[in-house]
Amino acid sequence: MTPQRERILDTFQNLPEGEHLSAEDLHDRLKQEGENISLSTIYRTVKLMARMGILRELELAEGHKHYEINQPYPHHHHHLVCVKTNQVIEFKNNQVLAISQKVAEKHGFKVLDCQLTIIGISPEGQRYIFNS
Structure with a gap:
């Protein structure tokens, strides 16, 4: 688990209930918080976490995927x-x-x-x- 992956996971774990983030939204949020994680790293990480079952990948009719913590x-x-x-x-x-x-x-x-x-x-x- 790299520091970037930990930071991405931490962001999703601390989202208010009902909030979903696209890769771009996540990138913007992390950038505003002073994190320097490339958009390509974010894309790879959210895809990996979705395949692992950590995140849910959602199609919310906006033309791009959103993600949230996969709650049991x-x-x-x-x-x-x-x-x-x-x-x-x-x-x-x-x-x-x-x-x-x-x-x-x-x-x-x-x-x-x-x-x-x-x-x-x-x-x-x-x-x-x-x-x-």
């Missing part, structure tokens, strides 16, 4: 994403996890992560569409 059950959660406002709502649903475990077991898999991302348009986004 019962802290497991899913995302509802507005494509107009980029609002992200986290929600828990134990039935989603139960279904994923059942499907995985049927095929001999062990569940490492289960993500449900619902893409839609929030009430604010709908007002934007209909008032333009």
